[in-house]
Amino acid sequence: MNAFDKVTAARSVDKLTSMDFIERMFKDSFIELHGDRRFADDKAVIGGVAMLHDTPVTVIGLEKGRNLKERMERNFGMAHPEGYRKALRLMKQAEKFKRPIICFVDTSGAYCGIGAEERGQGQAIAENIMEMMALKTPIISIFIGEGGSGGALALAVADEVWMLENSVYSVISPEGCASILWKDSSRTAEAAEVLKLTAQDLFKLGVIERIIREPKKDEYKAFESLKVLIGRTLEKNSRLSENELVETRYNRFRKFGNS
Amino acid sequence: MFNGDIFTFLKPKNELESQPAKKGSEENRPYIPDAMWVKCPGCKDMILAADMEENNRVCVKCGHHFRLSANKRIELLADIGTFEEMDADLQSKNVIDFPEYTRKLKSAQIQSGESESVKTGVCKIGGIKTVICVMDPTFMMGSMGSVTGEKITRAFEYATRNALPIIACTVSGGARMQEGILSLMQMAKTSGAVKKHSDAGLLYITVLTDPTTGGVTASFAMEGDIIISEPNALIAFAGPRVIEQTIRQKLPKNFQTAEFLLEKGFIDMVVQRSDLKETLYKLLKLHMFEGEVLPV
Known part of the structure; x- marks a missing residue:
C-alpha cells in the first residue's frame, strides 16, 4: 500500500469508528456524558466514563458516524469549539477523580465554518493542547482513521500515541497540500507521499509509540488484547508521581525539532 | 476552401496600426519611481512610501497598519540598544526530505534577511526587562517550523527560569x-x-x-494572559478562503478581524501601533513583583 492507499483506507466508510471501539471494548460499562456546559453538545465528540477491566477510565472519541444519518448528525467527525470544550471538561473531570484518559482520534480536521470561528475554534484547540500538556492523569491517544491537523492534536497530547496500521496523521490534507504547493489538486497522491503521514512513517519519525494491527469488526480477541495493552500502559504511567508524569509528557513533545 | 480565401482580401496592418494605442495623458505625466508610492489597501489612495515608513508603516491618511518586519517591530517596542537576541544560530533542516524545501528556506533567508520566521531575545520596555518573541511576515509568511517552535519554547523556558514576563508578537500563515x-x-x-x-x-x-x-492561532497566540491585537488584523483558525470553499457562502465583511474577535470576546483589546509600546509598558509595570524596582 502506498501513502495515498493508506489515506483512502483511513477514510473508508467501512472503517470502525470511535463508537465501534467503545462498544466492543467497554460494552455496557460505558456511560455517555454530554455537553460543554458553555454552549452546546457537539455530537462530533463522544465522551463518557467506563470500566477498563477493574479500572474506571474516561473515554473520549471523535466520531464520524456509522451511516449517512449519523454522519450528518455528527458533522462527519469535524468538531466545533464546543466539541473540544466538552472533551476538555471531561478530561478535567478525569483528573479530579484520578481516572486515566483514553482518546480515539478520527477526524479530517476541526470544522471550518462561521459558527466555529465565531466561537473560537483556534482558542478552543489551543486551550486543549495547553491543558493536556499538564494534566495530572495518564493519557493514551489512539488514531483509528484520519488524524487531521490541529483538530486531531487537540485530543492527542498524550503520554503515548498509537495508530492503527491503516490510519494517517498529518499537518494538512494531501488535497490541501497539493493545491497550495503545486496549485494542482490532481497531485494528491504525490502530496500524501511527501507529507509522511502514514502510521509507519510516523513511527519511524518517533512521533508515535506503537502501531496497532487493524482489528476486524467481530474479532473479539483483538479488542481484548488492545484492552490489555492499554491497561498495562496506563498502569505503568499511574505508578509515576504526578510531577514525573507531566514532566515525561513535556519531554515527549519537547524533543520534536530539538536537534 | 472558400472559407480560407476570404481573409486574403483583408488589408494587412501597417507598422503604426499594429502598435498598441497609447493613452493620451501617459506621455505628459512626470516621471515617478514606483518605489516612492504605495497603494494603501485601506483607503486605496496612493501614499508616499517614506511617510508610511516614517509613521511605523501605518497609512498617514486612514491608519491602515501595514505589516512590520521583526527588526522594525523590535525597534518599535524595545528601548534603544537593549535587545539581545537568543538562539540566532538555529537553522531549519529538511528533516522529512520535502521537495523544494531546502531551496525555499534559502530564498526565504535571502528575502527576509532573517534565519527563521521568529526572532527571540530579551529587551527592556520602559526600563522593564522582558523576553520577547517577534515573528517575521517576510519569512515564509511567518509559518511555524521546528526551529520556530524551538526558539519560542526556549524563550519561554528562559523566561520561566529567570522569572521574566514574555511578549509574543505573532504573524503567521500557520504550521509549516x-x-x-x-x-x-x-x-x-x-x-x-x-x-x-x-x-x-x-x-x-x-x-x-x-x-x-x-x-x-490554535496554540501560543491564543494562550496569553492578555491578548492584544493591532487594528483590522486578520485573526483566524481557518482562513476566509478555506471557509468560503467549505460553506460556499460569502463571509460577512468584518469577519475574523481584530474588532470582530474583540466583540466575540476572544481578545482583550485592539491597540494602535503608535500606542503599543505605552500599553505594553503599563501592563508590564502593573505586573511587577512586590519590591521590584524600576531601574533608573
Missing part, C-alpha cells in the same frame, strides 16, 4: 507543511512551555498582528 507532522508537534511543544511559564505565576502578553492564522 514542508515539515509535515513535526510542524504540528510545535503547537504542543510551545503550549507546554507556555503552561509552565503560566504555572510559575508569570505574565504572558500576546500581540496579534495581520495575519495570525492556523496552527499559531
Whole structure:
C-alpha cells in the first residue's frame, strides 16, 4: 500500500469508528456524558466514563458516524469549539477523580465554518493542547482513521500515541497540500507521499509509540488484547508521581525539532 | 476552401496600426519611481512610501497598519540598544526530505534577511526587562517550523527560569507543511512551555498582528494572559478562503478581524501601533513583583 492507499483506507466508510471501539471494548460499562456546559453538545465528540477491566477510565472519541444519518448528525467527525470544550471538561473531570484518559482520534480536521470561528475554534484547540500538556492523569491517544491537523492534536497530547496500521496523521490534507504547493489538486497522491503521514512513517519519525494491527469488526480477541495493552500502559504511567508524569509528557513533545 | 480565401482580401496592418494605442495623458505625466508610492489597501489612495515608513508603516491618511518586519517591530517596542537576541544560530533542516524545501528556506533567508520566521531575545520596555518573541511576515509568511517552535519554547523556558514576563508578537500563515507532522508537534511543544511559564505565576502578553492564522492561532497566540491585537488584523483558525470553499457562502465583511474577535470576546483589546509600546509598558509595570524596582 502506498501513502495515498493508506489515506483512502483511513477514510473508508467501512472503517470502525470511535463508537465501534467503545462498544466492543467497554460494552455496557460505558456511560455517555454530554455537553460543554458553555454552549452546546457537539455530537462530533463522544465522551463518557467506563470500566477498563477493574479500572474506571474516561473515554473520549471523535466520531464520524456509522451511516449517512449519523454522519450528518455528527458533522462527519469535524468538531466545533464546543466539541473540544466538552472533551476538555471531561478530561478535567478525569483528573479530579484520578481516572486515566483514553482518546480515539478520527477526524479530517476541526470544522471550518462561521459558527466555529465565531466561537473560537483556534482558542478552543489551543486551550486543549495547553491543558493536556499538564494534566495530572495518564493519557493514551489512539488514531483509528484520519488524524487531521490541529483538530486531531487537540485530543492527542498524550503520554503515548498509537495508530492503527491503516490510519494517517498529518499537518494538512494531501488535497490541501497539493493545491497550495503545486496549485494542482490532481497531485494528491504525490502530496500524501511527501507529507509522511502514514502510521509507519510516523513511527519511524518517533512521533508515535506503537502501531496497532487493524482489528476486524467481530474479532473479539483483538479488542481484548488492545484492552490489555492499554491497561498495562496506563498502569505503568499511574505508578509515576504526578510531577514525573507531566514532566515525561513535556519531554515527549519537547524533543520534536530539538536537534 | 472558400472559407480560407476570404481573409486574403483583408488589408494587412501597417507598422503604426499594429502598435498598441497609447493613452493620451501617459506621455505628459512626470516621471515617478514606483518605489516612492504605495497603494494603501485601506483607503486605496496612493501614499508616499517614506511617510508610511516614517509613521511605523501605518497609512498617514486612514491608519491602515501595514505589516512590520521583526527588526522594525523590535525597534518599535524595545528601548534603544537593549535587545539581545537568543538562539540566532538555529537553522531549519529538511528533516522529512520535502521537495523544494531546502531551496525555499534559502530564498526565504535571502528575502527576509532573517534565519527563521521568529526572532527571540530579551529587551527592556520602559526600563522593564522582558523576553520577547517577534515573528517575521517576510519569512515564509511567518509559518511555524521546528526551529520556530524551538526558539519560542526556549524563550519561554528562559523566561520561566529567570522569572521574566514574555511578549509574543505573532504573524503567521500557520504550521509549516514542508515539515509535515513535526510542524504540528510545535503547537504542543510551545503550549507546554507556555503552561509552565503560566504555572510559575508569570505574565504572558500576546500581540496579534495581520495575519495570525492556523496552527499559531490554535496554540501560543491564543494562550496569553492578555491578548492584544493591532487594528483590522486578520485573526483566524481557518482562513476566509478555506471557509468560503467549505460553506460556499460569502463571509460577512468584518469577519475574523481584530474588532470582530474583540466583540466575540476572544481578545482583550485592539491597540494602535503608535500606542503599543505605552500599553505594553503599563501592563508590564502593573505586573511587577512586590519590591521590584524600576531601574533608573
